[in-house]
Amino acid sequence: MVSPQVEKLFAAMVRAGATSEDKAVSAEKATSLSKLPKAQCMNAIQELKKVGVLKEKRRNKAVDYYLVKTAL
Numbered sequence: 443m444v445s446p447q448v449e450k451l452f453a454a455m456v457r458a459g460a461t462s463e464d465k466a467v468s469a470e471k472a473t474s475l476s477k478l479p480k481a482q483c484m485n486a487i488q489e490l491k492k493v494g495v496l497k498e499k500r501r502n503k504a505v506d507y508y509l510v511k512t513a514l
Contacts, residue, residue: 444489444514451476451486452495455509466499466506 444452454476460467467475473483487507490496495514499506 444493445486447476447478447482448486448489449514450478451483452490452509452514455496455507456512460508461510461512463497463499463508466508468504468506472507 451472455461455467455472458467458471458475459465460472469480469484469487472487473480476483476486478486487496490509491498495509495511496507497510499508
């Protein structure tokens with residue numbers, strides 16, 4: 443059971459095609475795709491990471507996120 447914000451972020455990332463490491467999106471891009479406030483988006487990212495659906499890819503000082511599963 444996940445919150446509506448998590449479902450909204452997940453659906454937005456699937457629509458954007460962020461399903462592999464080379465198609466990862468930044469937190470800012472995820473925020474604009476999901477149309478969630480930044481704090482809610484970051485909480486949703488943390489929740490998705492906790493359940494193992496989302497992974498992060500570090501590049502220099504930035505972090506990009508991508509989905510490893512296409513279903514909640």
